[in-house]
Structure formats: C-alpha cells, structure tokens
Amino acid sequence: MTAPDAGTASPTVSGRAPLGVPWWTTAAIVLVALNLRPAIVGVGPLLSEIRADQALSATAGGVLTALPVLCFGLLAPVAPRMSRLIGIERSLLAVLGVITVGCVVRLVPAVWALYLGTALIGAAIASGNVLLPALIKRDFAHRTGMMTAVYSAAISLGGALGAAVTVPLADAAGLGWRLGLGVWVIWGVLGILCWLPQLRRVARPAVRAPRVRGLGRQALAWQVTVFMGLQSLGFYAASAWFAEIFVERGWSPAAAGALVSTVSLTGIIGSLGTPVLAARTRDQRGLSLVVTAIGVAGVGATLVPGLEVVASVVAGISYGAALGLALTYVGVRSPDAAHAAQLSGMSQCVGYVLAAAGPFAVGALHDLTHGWTVSLVALLALYVPQGIAGFLAGRDRVLRIAPPDATAG
Numbered sequence: 001m002t003a004p005d006a007g008t009a010s011p012t013v014s015g016r017a018p019l020g021v022p023w024w025t026t027a028a029i030v031l032v033a034l035n036l037r038p039a040i041v042g043v044g045p046l047l048s049e050i051r052a053d054q055a056l057s058a059t060a061g062g063v064l065t066a067l068p069v070l071c072f073g074l075l076a077p078v079a080p081r082m083s084r085l086i087g088i089e090r091s092l093l094a095v096l097g098v099i100t101v102g103c104v105v106r107l108v109p110a111v112w113a114l115y116l117g118t119a120l121i122g123a124a125i126a127s128g129n130v131l132l133p134a135l136i137k138r139d140f141a142h143r144t145g146m147m148t149a150v151y152s153a154a155i156s157l158g159g160a161l162g163a164a165v166t167v168p169l170a171d172a173a174g175l176g177w178r179l180g181l182g183v184w185v186i187w188g189v190l191g192i193l194c195w196l197p198q199l200r201r202v203a204r205p206a207v208r209a210p211r212v213r214g215l216g217r218q219a220l221a222w223q224v225t226v227f228m229g230l231q232s233l234g235f236y237a238a239s240a241w242f243a244e245i246f247v248e249r250g251w252s253p254a255a256a257g258a259l260v261s262t263v264s265l266t267g268i269i270g271s272l273g274t275p276v277l278a279a280r281t282r283d284q285r286g287l288s289l290v291v292t293a294i295g296v297a298g299v300g301a302t303l304v305p306g307l308e309v310v311a312s313v314v315a316g317i318s319y320g321a322a323l324g325l326a327l328t329y330v331g332v333r334s335p336d337a338a339h340a341a342q343l344s345g346m347s348q349c350v351g352y353v354l355a356a357a358g359p360f361a362v363g364a365l366h367d368l369t370h371g372w373t374v375s376l377v378a379l380l381a382l383y384v385p386q387g388i389a390g391f392l393a394g395r396d397r398v399l400r401i402a403p404p405d406a407t408a409g
Contacts (some may be wrong), residue, residue: 029147029331040065042180046164047240058364062240062364068122072125073353088138096191103188119321130345139337145328156271224389225385227322243259286394295383343399356377360380363376
C-alpha cells in the first residue's frame, strides 16, 4: 500500500492553507523545539546535588526524572483536542507559557514545588511534542523529511544545552541547583516573544476538523507507538542517569554533564540525517536496523569503564537517529494532517507512558543491586523489541482512512 498524494488537501487545524509558509515560520518552529528539552534534561547533571540537598533516594530521584516523561504520555491526547478548539498556533503559545510558569514554580524552595514545576513543564512539552509533527505535516507536506530533520535536530540541541549549560551556570555563577534550573525561564520567554507573530496568521476555521477514529485498531499505529516509546525510554534513562554513572566512575559533575551534553550534541547528527534519508524511500526497514545496531553499540560501550566518551558519542547518534525516525514515521505513515495529529497523540501517549518507566526502573534497579550493570544490561535488552517495532513500522504502508467521527459547524 502506497502513500496518497502528499499534495492532497486535508482539513487543517487552524484553517490556514499550507502554502506560502515564510522563512520566519520555520525559525519560530525551531525556537519552539529548542524549548522542549532543556528544562527537563538539565535535571540529570544536577541530580546528585538535588538528591543530597533534598535527601532524596535514587528511587525518588528516578521519580523526579520520570515525572515529565509520564506527563508526556498521559497528557498527549489533550493536544489534538486543544488544537481543534483554538488552533495549533495558539496551542503552541500556551505550551511555551506553561513551560515558563513551571520553571518559575521550581524556584520556590520546597520539594513539592520541585515536583509540581517539573510536572507543569512535562505537561506543556507533552502538547508541544504532539503538535509540531502535525504542524509540519500540514504546512510542509512536500518537505516533511527536511523539516522533521530540522526540528528534531533542534530538540536534540535543546537537550544538549540543558545538559551542558545548567551545571556551569549553577557552579560558576554561584546560583545553586535551583537557580541553575531556573535560568530556563529566559529561554521560555524568548520562545514566547518569537512565537507571538504567528498568531497574526491564524484564522478560526468555519468547520472544525474531524476527529480521526479507529486508530487503535490498526497494527501500523501500534508499531509506530512501540518504536516511539522504546527509543524515548532509552534516551530519558540516559539523560537521567548517565551523569551519575559517570560521576561514580570518577568524573567530576561538570565533566559528567558535558558527557551527557555530548549525547544530545551528537544526537543532532542522527536527527538531521535520518529523517532526510527516511523520506527519500517508501521503505525504511533497513534504516531502522542500522539505527538499532548503532544504539546497541552505544549502550553496550557504557558497560565498559573508560569508554564513557565513546559511549556518549555513539549512543547520542543513535538516540537522535531513533527520534528522527520515530517522528518521520508519524508523517510518512499518515495520509493527512488530521491522521498525523492523532497518530502523534497516540504514539506519544502510550509511548511516553512506557518511556516513563525507564528513569524510574534504572534508579530502582540501582537501589536493589547497588550498581549500574543490571540497569544498563536491561536497557540493552530493550533494543530487541525496539528493533522489531522499527522494522515493522518501516514497511511501505500508510494508515487506513476511517470515516470521520463528527464535524461541527
């Protein structure tokens, strides 16, 4: 089964035709994507300091790092509904606003504020994760691969900044871990200012876009979902615990944070290249196997003391490539923007709930075994189902179009 003509018109969420998109819209999308990781990835390099200051166990630390990922999953279905009501542009502005508020809440000197602010940030990013692929499917139908590469690379860059900048700011400026995390308020405000011009291009639709139904009964949708979830699980487990693993092996917190930043920086290579390669062919099975093999090599290297730099580089490339491939699957396996939004919501709802188990399980296994070997072997073993799901999702298929659920005037 082959994909339909990419240029076929479909109901848009905001009522704006997907033609004549100016360059500054692309730049604004990049700035939104840059806000979708730093405020949560920055927690990992500071986790040792946070745990010592707040007397948190490794399991409690795992809960803190898993919380935003759990929000990604549980709140992802809200995004398609919100976009149908107020449009994608207004929804993304709300995303940036809530991220900023969450960063401010974490400045309050209380444990509950740390968890509440992190939950708010996770809730906002949940919607951003879902809406950006749908926006790209709608406005860049003929350049899906390129734009997916650009925004997934921006997500990886944002994660790299969160890992690399947070600790030096907290240490060099004498801010402490709380203010070190709080500096991402500035990033959120900048994103809001750059996104505001998009609201001038919004026109409320005369007919509300229909809601796609029956997606959960299609095997292809579940294959994309499982691949999305398992690649996310690996990335967030690495973001949460790699720094602490490296610190226990003798690296300084700043150096360990730099290594975690390397994971995200090298992820840009995978994020840029994989969607472009994936979009050039209708069948991505071979590419999915290559991505999986690189991931096995990267995580496998973390088991060997002394190979931390190699592990960070290779694992980073694999995480970026897997993210880019997962996001590309959302676009190329969807016949239109409405299906892309719904598949994005489903894959991230179920996928991120699955991924949330990663940081928590790694921390719990460390508490049980008093070491990191079992945790890393478990992450390595998960590449088996991830590779199978990616291979099946890579076949030349597209989602079936079901009759619309309802339309509203």
